[in-house]
Amino acid sequence: DAGVTQSPTHLIKTRGQQVTLRCSPKSGHDTVSWYQQALGQGPQFIFQYYEEEERQRGNFPDRFSGHQFPNYSSELNVNALLLGDSALYLCASSPGQVRIETQYFGPGTRLLVL
Amino acid sequence: GNSVTQMEGPVTLSEEAFLTINCTYTATGYPSLFWYVQYPGEGLQLLLKATKADDKGSNKGFEATYRKETTSFHLEKGSVQVSDSAVYFCALTPREGSQGNLIFGKGTKLSVKP
Numbered sequence: 001d002a003g004v005t006q007s008p009t010h011l012i013k014t015r016g017q018q019v020t021l022r023c024s025p026k027s028g029h030d031t032v033s034w035y036q037q038a039l040g041q042g043p044q045f046i047f048q049y050y051e052e053e054e055r056q057r058g059n060f061p062d063r064f065s066g067h068q069f070p071n072y073s074s075e076l077n078v079n080a081l082l083l084g085d086s087a088l089y090l091c092a093s094s095p096g097q098v099r100i101e102t103q104y105f106g107p108g109t110r111l112l113v114l
Numbered sequence: 115g116n117s118v119t120q121m122e123g124p125v126t127l128s129e130e131a132f133l134t135i136n137c138t139y140t141a142t143g144y145p146s147l148f149w150y151v152q153y154p155g156e157g158l159q160l161l162l163k164a165t166k167a168d169d170k171g172s173n174k175g176f177e178a179t180y181r182k183e184t185t186s187f188h189l190e191k192g193s194v195q196v197s198d199s200a201v202y203f204c205a206l207t208p209r210e211g212s213q214g215n216l217i218f219g220k221g222t223k224l225s226v227k228p
Contacts, residue, residue, distance in 0.1 A: 042203050042218030056215055105158040
């Protein structure tokens with residue numbers, strides 16, 4: 001049983017560019033959440049997708065957007081990259097029907113903005 | 115608002131020493147509480163959880179008790195091993211107005227020396 005997978009593993013971009021990160025949830029999970037983990041900090045919630053819609057959003061600007069596909073995989077898009085967007089981006093999946101449930105995390109995508 | 119505060123690291127222990135990592139929280143209502151562990155170069159793994167007051171979560175020799183009166187969820191292990199070296203994150207999921215997004219502390223890095 002494959003766990004949560006993310007691609008790419010590493011990415012280098014320059015300020016002002018746009019980036020797309022991808023996530024495939026654990027088998028049987030239909031909810032995907034995205035987190036940003038800056039160096040030396042705990043992860044911060046960006047948003048959550050369920051049934052192809054954004055269900056909840058954290059305190060992140062509109063430059064951060066996402067999408068969920070019918071197969072439950074998800075993308076995180078960041079426009080107009082800033083140096084401060086450099087971080088580890090984590091995807092987590094869970095079953096959507098139960099509101100409070102264990103989330104399973106992927107290995108993350110490390111983004112460096114120069 | 116909701117927040118998690120955990121003791122700052124790094125924490126350095128000798129093998130077989132006793133471990134305590136303090137965690138306190140602020141939340142409206144009755145959150146679910148979690149400890150996640152992040153090994154070097156990997157994503158987050160759920161270590162243990164507790165969903166109501168006085169519950170004790172336990173796994174791999176680690177345990178933590180949900181203390182509502184002190185709003186705490188301290189992580190303990192009686193005898194640490196070198197393989198326990200990792201970063202430990204305390205987290206909560208608010209019970210009201212949430213679809214399960216996690217709020218993390220800043221993490222505590224543990225190094226266990228042989």
